[in-house]
Amino acid sequence: MATEPDRTSDGKLPTIRDVAARAGVSVMTVSRVIxxxxxxxxxxxxRVEEAIAALNYAPSAVARALAGSDDxxxxxxxxxxxxxxxxxxxxxxxxxxxxxHRLHLVVERCDGASAEEIVAQVQHAxxxxxxxxxxxxxxxxxxxxxxxxxxxxxxxxxxxxxSGELTIAIDDKHAAFEMTRHLIELGHRNIGFIKxxxxxxxxxxxxxxxxxxxxxxxxxxxxxxxxxxxxxxxxGLDAAERLLDLPVRPTAIFACNDxxxxxxxxxxxxxxxxxxxxxxxxxxxxxxxxxxxxPTLTTIHQPIRDMSREALALLAAEIREGGTAxxxxxxDYRLIRRQSDAVPPRRPKTGV
Amino acid sequence: MATEPDRTSDGKLPTIRDVAARAGVSVMTVSRVIxxxxxxxxxxxxRVEEAIAALNYAPSAVARALAGSDDxxxxxxxxxxxxxxxxxxxxxxxxxxxxxHRLHLVVERCDGASAEEIVAQVQHAxxxxxxxxxxxxxxxxxxxxxxxxxxxxxxxxxxxxxSGELTIAIDDKHAAFEMTRHLIELGHRNIGFIKxxxxxxxxxxxxxxxxxxxxxxxxxxxxxxxxxxxxxxxxGLDAAERLLDLPVRPTAIFACNDxxxxxxxxxxxxxxxxxxxxxxxxxxxxxxxxxxxxPTLTTIHQPIRDMSREALALLAAEIREGGTAxxxxxxDYRLIRRQSDAVPPRRPKTGV
DNA sequence: TTGAAAGCGCTAACAT
DNA sequence: ATGTTAGCGCTTTCAA
Numbered sequence: 001m002a003t004e005p006d007r008t009s010d011g012k013l014p015t016i017r018d019v020a021a022r023a024g025v026s027v028m029t030v031s032r033v034i035x036x037x038x039x040x041x042x043x044x045x046x047r048v049e050e051a052i053a054a055l056n057y058a059p060s061a062v063a064r065a066l067a068g069s070d071d072x073x074x075x076x077x078x079x080x081x082x083x084x085x086x087x088x089x090x091x092x093x094x095x096x097x098x099x100x101h102r103l104h105l106v107v108e109r110c111d112g113a114s115a116e117e118i119v120a121q122v123q124h125a126x127x128x129x130x131x132x133x134x135x136x137x138x139x140x141x142x143x144x145x146x147x148x149x150x151x152x153x154x155x156x157x158x159x160x161x162x163s164g165e166l167t168i169a170i171d172d173k174h175a176a177f178e179m180t181r182h183l184i185e186l187g188h189r190n191i192g193f194i195k196x197x198x199x200x201x202x203x204x205x206x207x208x209x210x211x212x213x214x215x216x217x218x219x220x221x222x223x224x225x226x227x228x229x230x231x232x233x234x235x236g237l238d239a240a241e242r243l244l245d246l247p248v249r250p251t252a253i254f255a256c257n258d259x260x261x262x263x264x265x266x267x268x269x270x271x272x273x274x275x276x277x278x279x280x281x282x283x284x285x286x287x288x289x290x291x292x293x294x295p296t297l298t299t300i301h302q303p304i305r306d307m308s309r310e311a312l313a314l315l316a317a318e319i320r321e322g323g324t325a326x327x328x329x330x331x332d333y334r335l336i337r338r339q340s341d342a343v344p345p346r347r348p349k350t351g352v
Numbered sequence: 353m354a355t356e357p358d359r360t361s362d363g364k365l366p367t368i369r370d371v372a373a374r375a376g377v378s379v380m381t382v383s384r385v386i387x388x389x390x391x392x393x394x395x396x397x398x399r400v401e402e403a404i405a406a407l408n409y410a411p412s413a414v415a416r417a418l419a420g421s422d423d424x425x426x427x428x429x430x431x432x433x434x435x436x437x438x439x440x441x442x443x444x445x446x447x448x449x450x451x452x453h454r455l456h457l458v459v460e461r462c463d464g465a466s467a468e469e470i471v472a473q474v475q476h477a478x479x480x481x482x483x484x485x486x487x488x489x490x491x492x493x494x495x496x497x498x499x500x501x502x503x504x505x506x507x508x509x510x511x512x513x514x515s516g517e518l519t520i521a522i523d524d525k526h527a528a529f530e531m532t533r534h535l536i537e538l539g540h541r542n543i544g545f546i547k548x549x550x551x552x553x554x555x556x557x558x559x560x561x562x563x564x565x566x567x568x569x570x571x572x573x574x575x576x577x578x579x580x581x582x583x584x585x586x587x588g589l590d591a592a593e594r595l596l597d598l599p600v601r602p603t604a605i606f607a608c609n610d611x612x613x614x615x616x617x618x619x620x621x622x623x624x625x626x627x628x629x630x631x632x633x634x635x636x637x638x639x640x641x642x643x644x645x646x647p648t649l650t651t652i653h654q655p656i657r658d659m660s661r662e663a664l665a666l667l668a669a670e671i672r673e674g675g676t677a678x679x680x681x682x683x684d685y686r687l688i689r690r691q692s693d694a695v696p697p698r699r700p701k702t703g704v
Numbered sequence: 705t706t707g708a709a710a711g712c713g714c715t716a717a718c719a720t
Numbered sequence: 721a722t723g724t725t726a727g728c729g730c731t732t733t734c735a736a
Contacts, residue, residue, distance in 0.1 A: 013475060013478070016715095028722070029722060029723075038722095039721055056472065060418075062418050063712070066714070067713070067714040067715040084440030084441045084443070085640065086440075087443070087444070088435075088441075095459060107459075262644045266646035269621075288435070292611055292615070293644070294618035369730095377707090378706070378708075380707055380731085380732095381707075384706085386730095396706080411729080414729080414730090415728070416729080416730055416731075417712090419712055419729070419730040420712085
């Protein structure tokens with residue numbers, strides 16, 4: 001059973017013309033069949049479909065892009081600072097339904113460029129929409145510059161914004177709130193927090209969720225319990241040292257991402273502090289790392305792949321229908337309990 | 353300073369015609385300038401270049417693909433089983449110099465398809481070359497089917513093969529040999545080995561390197577010290593349990609990749625076996641994980657990004673010059689010593 | 705050394 | 721319901 005496309009005598013792939021000839025119709029009719037457009041009589045349609053099948057014809061994306069109103073190309077922009085694992089997930093999600101939406105995805109790096117330069121780059125790439133993962137999603141100038149040129153942009157995990165831009169996000173603040181509440185319910189009172197890279201606005205949102213939960217439970221969100229970090233494992237090492245050097249040691253550490261949480265666990269190991277018996281550590285993101293360390297990490301699952309999938313769907317709707325019911329998609333996060341959290345040590349269950 | 357492309361009055365990007373008009377030459381001349389082709393008088397050339405700069409013109413890749421002999425598109429094929437981190441690295445490397453080679457990279461998933469179906473898919477995608485990461489690189493049928501259709505394929509990290517196909521690889525066998533020798537030099541005699549996914553031929557090569565090193569040093573590569581795994585963290589957990597349950601426990605474990613090594617460390621932690629004081633563990637690949645666990649992992653660094661970069665260069669040469677001096681590129685690996693290896697325990701340094 | 709003509713494979717805008 | 725006519729932006733002939 002040959003799935004392979006037939007080739008005309010000159011060794012080229014079949015074109016729409018070959019299909020038209022074989023079906024005895026005009027190329028336009030074939031085009032309509034392909035695009036499920038306007039009305040084609042069932043009889044003609046099936047003749048064309050037979051010819052397509054017989055020739056194993058598939059339209060050329062390139063020719064379509066050139067001839068069509070070119071609203072089929074979208075770009076996934078990224079900076080070198082984005083980890084390849086995150087980028088890989090985004091890519092897989094986007095690729096996943098690019099074909100369904102008849103969109104062609106191009107991946108473009110835009111390092112060190114000014115907002116204007118990036119707009120130029122995007123225009124040259126002939127794309128009509130872009131996906132902006134962090135930290136690009138929080139770059140107001142860029143978003144406005146793109147909007148000024150009528151290039152649709154969908155931000156992945158940006159700060160909440162008032163303008164009409166498209167966004168895909170999880171509720172970082174509420175997720176952090178929930179994780180903190182979870183720790184408090186476990187019995188923790190002294191909870192340390194390791195902040196994320198300040199360039200990523202998500203960091204601020206997570207911190208805010210932490211603070212709210214602490215205050216909501218009558219606990220103090222004292223500055224000394226909140227230490228800086230930048231999402232890197234290295235920074236997590238330093239941050240954890242600082243927290244564990246505190247006069248009153250926290251019984252739990254909530255890190256703004258998994259890498260830093262892993263670092264905290266490392267420091268605990270080095271100091272012979274048992275996790276979770278003596279110290280609870282939890283993270284955020286649920287990267288593969290969370291499952292590859294010991295103890296496995298309690299964390300917030302962020303559906304990265306779904307996010308880019310949704311981003312693409314949003315772009316498709318925006319580009320073609322010129323608008324969507326809801327331009328702000330909120331995806332669900334999940335608190336994943338694994339082995340790194342427990343009740344705090346030395347706290348009698350009941351009575352004095 | 354506006355880098356942004358000018359737009360003609362109708363709001364579209366400048367085309368080659370606009371450039372031609374502005375420079376007072378024919379479009380053909382502009383085309384020649386762009387492609388640095390044949391002879392254009394320096395005077396004309398500079399006039400054209402001025403016009404290009406003034407208009408901030410950039411040629412449309414789409415139009416070029418359609419008009420040209422289309423030898424500019426290459427695909428990165430992958431299966432869903434490939435981890436997004438690995439895929440992300442490959443992608444970044446490939447993207448990195450796709451532009452330099454004037455190649456357009458498309459990323460295509462090809463799951464569950466037969467070799468013939470994949471060939472059809474590739475032909476429909478109108479690409480003239482493909483990059484095959486593992487495990488596709490070891491699929492003989494596919495490689496032959498592609499060759500039969502004159503589609504250039506470059507395999508990343510395949511088995512050594514006799515046919516004239518293009519390959520990029522590190523010397524897995526020798527890397528494993530070196531790591532094993534390193535362990536032996538440290539004083540280890542009882543070394544356990546966790547095998548990789550048998551579908552990836554690299555697994556066999558690494559095992560072979562291990563075996564050779566053991567035998568070369570008069571040690572036995574007894575089957576009981578060699579346990580199955582499939583590259584997953586989970587499988588590493590089981591494998592490590594088996595090794596540590598052996599009547600004579602190994603003093604070192606060499607896992608076929610980092611994930612399984614991390615799993616071995618986890619098991620050791622659980623059994624209160626100190627790594628590396630009581631047990632040496634090392635991995636292979638040098639993924640980000642190697643640096644995010646404690647102790648950090650001694651492993652073999654594999655330059656994934658460079659591999660796809662080279663793959664692209666190879667394809668470019670092959671597609672355009674129709675051949676290369678050396679179709680088998682060998683990249684360097686590096687043994688990275690971190691904290692998970694040490695001399696074996698309870699072995700007096702000297703004398704009895 | 706340069707230019708004119710003829711497409712590449714498809715679709716949009718009009719016919720019919 | 722179907723066909724005709726023009727391109728999309730560029731490159732490949734071939735001619736000058």
